[in-house]
Amino acid sequence: MTSATAAARWAPAPAARLPLVLAVALVLAAIAYPLTDGGGRDAVSWTIVLLGSAVSVTSAAAAHGARTGVALLALVAVTAVVFEAVGLATGFPYGPYGYSGALGPTLLGVPFLVPLAWLMMAWPSRVLAAVLTRRVRPGRRRAARVVVAAAVFAGWDVVLDPQLVQAGYWTWAQPRPGLPGIDTVPLTNLAGWLLAGLVLMTLLDLAVARTARPGGRRTDVVDAAPLLVIAWMVAGGALAHAVWLGLPGSAAWGAALTAVVLAVLAVQARRR
Structure with missing residues (x-):
């Protein structure tokens, strides 16, 4: 294979470039x-x-393949609505909370924006977990990926939740005790x-296994956007x-979680 042929083979296709364009737009919006x-x-x-x-749907x-993108959208939407509706009605598993009217239309009391936020978080959490567990023995890698993805998913919310409480999108009936430095979100x-x-990452892992097309694109191209x-x-x-x-409290937790991820990546790099 010539170098030109190899370069063409690994050149990002439009389907792989679109998530990165969307991710850059997200960064600008976040700024x-x-x-x-x-x-x-x-x-x-x-x-x-x-x-x-x-970004999540197009990256998946x-x-x-398109089947996995559709499966991701449907699975996360259903899982999010079920968990959030049960949480609103019973207080389980998050603790008692309530949404304000600022988030607009709802389904079973759950604002439409909430399942979309789950979707935003779910695929990047899985992609990062796959990177963090790539040195795990093959027989244990799948279970490790699910557990780490769940931890990343929850860790992301440690940073995001105080920001959205501050914005007035929801409030907690019993916000204490919380993590050190965060007094608006309970443990x-x-x-x-x-x-x-x-639950979500287990179901998502099963869905990807059932819907993914054989082969796939080069990982470092398609994973750039969710990462x-x-x-x-x-x-x-x-x-x-x-x-x-x-x-400052959630800022410190965000910095600490980022440091943990960077430390794992550094250890992986040294073991190559």
């Missing part, structure tokens, strides 16, 4: 978030979530997200929380 307020900030929040959802489709929320993450999204939303979010939003 605008702390610089706006009121209705403008609400519009930016919707833009971020819609772009993030599109580019990596594994029960973290436990709930870990449970929801385990950019999660890196910016957690690490960049931590910076925004510290400098502009007055949320």
Whole structure:
């Protein structure tokens, strides 16, 4: 195979470039978030979530085929509505909370924006988990990927939830005890997200196995967009929380979680 043929083979196809374009647009919208307020900030929040959802679906489709993209959308939407509707009605598994009217239309009391936020978070969490567990023995890798993806999914919310409580999108009836430095979100929320993450990532792993086309595109091309999204939303979010939003506790947790991921990646790089 000539070098030109090899380069053509691995050149990103339009389907692989689209998620990256959407991810860059999301980053620009996220930069605008702390610089706006009121209705403008609400519009930016919707833009971020819609772009993030599109990144997840298009990335999954580019990596594994259109069936996987559709399966991701349907699976996350149903799982999110079920967990959130049960949570609103019973307080399980997150603790008692309620949404404000700022998020617009609802289904079973769950604002439409919420399943889309789950979708924004789900695929990048799985992609990052796959990177973090790639050195695990093959026989244990699948289970490790599910567990790590659930932890990443919950960890992302540690940074995101205080920001959205501050924005007035929902409130907690019993916000304490919480993580050190975060007094607006209870520990029960973290436990709930870990449970929801385990269920969702298990189902998602099964769905990908059943729907993925044989082969697939080069991983580093199609994974760039979801990895950019999660890196910016957690690490960049931590910076925004510290400098502009007055949320030092969640900023510290975002920085700590980012450091853990970087440490794992550094260990992997040394073992090559």
